[in-house]
Amino acid sequence: MPELRIDPIVGRHVYIAEDRAGRPQDYADVEDVPSRRVNCPFCAGHEDETPAAAAETLGADGEWHVRVVPNKYPALADRGVAAGVHEVIIESPRHVAALPELDQGQLARVLAMHRDRLRSCAAQPELAAGLVFKNSGHRAGASLEHIHSQLVALPYVPETLAAELAAAERLIADSHCCPFCDLIAAERTADQRIIMEADGFVALAAYAGRQPYETWILPTAHSADFLAIDAHGCDAAAQILLKLTAALEHVAPGAAYNLLLHTAPFAERGAPHFHWHWELVPRLSQFAGLELGGGVYINPLAPEHAAKELRGVIER
């Protein structure tokens, strides 16, 4: 029997409908077949194929480890006209495609770069909020395979973040506690959807996940502001992200996903009602008419079962 779940923060409606998993299909599944380009513009040695770097993390040998370039095909006008920032963070000089191919130190450097670039955006008074996201795999919208993420900063608070903040503000008026802190406490008590907890971070199978294996990663201590993360936090966050993405690859080989950083708008970095986090949204089925037309989602895998599977892989 399908179960209607309502997201505890934003109120999104999701039907957990496990019997749909076995439905017949006459379309073959579309595979994400990576093509490893010989002339990848993001590989070390090809720096002249991208715009000049906006920032770099250099190793002891003077070579770059993380490189930030303005998006060559920007969705937003460049900062010269104050409309926004759109940058690509190249996460490795080597041609690798997946997060688990990075080591923990390298991913920590990437996260520190996300923080630093967001801080630089926050210092520009015309910018209101920043988004960091990774599109991994063609079905998740990636156009280039070489491991990278993107940063977009906007002169307004984007719709999804604004709605989440408004919902959280309504919730704190009742409970007088950050609703995300409340959620972590409730999930610890329920003990059904926690995938792992380590070094100040917790990973949860989202109660009303839109897709199988949708996972939220949150710092256990209250903080609205990813920009305040320190070096130890980057290292701990890198560890949990690597374990989770490796476990996802194990339970759903080749799965595309979006990894979405939610952090408070620059003017609300101290918000008592917001709590920064990542949402890891696999793209195992297409968002279709019901999702686009109604904002109603169907998830064929119960989050409790997803948590159990992922936990099993991680604990092994």
Next chain:
Amino acid sequence: MPELRIDPIVGRHVYIAEDRAGRPQDYADVEDVPSRRVNCPFCAGHEDETPAAAAETLGADGEWHVRVVPNKYPALADRGVAAGVHEVIIESPRHVAALPELDQGQLARVLAMHRDRLRSCAAQPELAAGLVFKNSGHRAGASLEHIHSQLVALPYVPETLAAELAAAERLIADSHCCPFCDLIAAERTADQRIIMEADGFVALAAYAGRQPYETWILPTAHSADFLAIDAHGCDAAAQILLKLTAALEHVAPGAAYNLLLHTAPFAERGAPHFHWHWELVPRLSQFAGLELGGGVYINPLAPEHAAKELRGVIER
């Protein structure tokens, strides 16, 4: 220079960024390759492979032309527990995949069936709103190729429809006119995004379309309520939908799309601020991190150019 557009009704943010169309890709485009199943459960003669029909349109020969079955893998519990309705409308007894393969009379029968099934839902007091949608092609979420649409009726007003209604209600407070009627008048004056107008319907390239060729089809006379459409209206609507989908196939061969019927909730069928319409959303690029994380869309084709292309095909 990318241009930020804000949808005049729901306020969605879309960047029109035409220079992105030429960006390099190292993933090949995923093609929708239809596989015509020998044993398609939706073809005439295979009725025993689906649940018993909830409704049928019969021809003079006693054979069915349109057949409605409960979804065998329903997202919603069946109406026995009053949680909702989920039906599949099989739009032809023959194994065809695309709307332009239907003739106008057949599509008019399908639209009349949509209306009749929605009326039947509206008569159930526990149901609040109905959605009709078509997922055409794998990238749009179709799992079976045989031409069909789906009807979902819910005991609440789904999020997307609720947001659109609320926005329209705010707008009418200022202008004292249905904002969709206002939109049609403004588009006629601007004369840049009208694709065609015939027999009481108009097709517009959406001002802030999320995808290339996103088109809205509206009745030109005010009506919140698709359930009130008459036989002549079904025929006229069928004509415009066939022309548009044939033109889309011409400019973007094999394009997947979602066709989404927006009609007022059952308790607001006379709403002065709402106006029923279809939104035809091609799925030429994946919704990715920016869309999921921010609710921000990027469209690489200006709606004015899309309108011109589609108009050119239709007028030929």
